[in-house]
Amino acid sequence: MKKIYVLFLLSAHTIFAQDYSVEKSTFSFQTGFLxxxxxxxSKLSDKFTLxxxxxxxxxxRSSDDDNASLDALAPVITLEPRWYYNxxxxxSKGRKIHNNAGNFVAITTSYHPDWFLLSGKEDMYVNHQLAIIPKWGIKRNIGNSNFTYELGAGLGYNFILNRRHSFDNSDQIWLDLHARIGYIFKSSRKK
Incomplete structure (x- = not known):
């Protein structure tokens, strides 16, 4: 009888001592339409990452007949604090949360420098830009693999910087919609 009681206590401790925090660190590659x-x-606290x-x-760039086409790839550097709230x-519903699979709220800060472009056109350029966008999103695992998908939407502000790095009059409101598929190639488990 004592063995059954000890076994019950150990299993109850395992059930109630779940760790619902984010991963300590993940490294991944993502791709999308754009x-x-x-x-x-990286983990900042149990529910926050950077x-x-x-x-x-x-x-x-729009052409003369106002048809937009994808003309260039520009480098981007992004910092995004995230709060995984669910x-x-x-x-508790039995869904997997490894690799930070959950819903999140974030503030995306992206910088597009005008260092270089990958483009087939010679006259292309992108001004220095700094975008700050509050965003809501979801991140999920594809099966039990290290493949993930991520969807998000946000509305924020994009500051266009001129060559002297001072603020310009052409700032704009930006709608950020993203859909990405990724692969997590290194994950440090929770501590």
Whole structure:
């Protein structure tokens, strides 16, 4: 009888001592319709991470007949603090939360320098730009693999910087919609 009681206590401790926090660190590659990126997501606390990212975003210019086309890939550097607000709820329903699979709210800060462009056109350029966009998104695992998908939407402000790095009059409101598929090639488990 004592063995059954001890076994019950150990299993109850395992059930109630779940860790609903984000991963300590993940490194991944993501791609989508408008670019590709390498990123790291590091744990700040149980539900907060800092995603740092470098990659290429697609840019377009309207042609004479106002038809937009993707004309260039420009480098981008992004910092994005994230709050994963539903990890405990997902885990309690038996859903997997490894690789930070959950819903999040973030503030995306992206910088597009005018260092170079990957383009077939010679007269293309992208001004220095700094975008600050509050965003809501979801990140999910594809099966039990290290493949993930991510969807997000946000509305924020994009500051266009001129060559002297001072603010210009051509600032704009930006709608950020993203759909990405990625692969997490290194993940440090929770501590």
């Amino acid at each position: 670019g590709f990126w390498l990123n790291n997501e 995603k740092t990212e470098i990659g290429f975003d697609a840019f377009s 990890l405990e709820k997902r885990a």
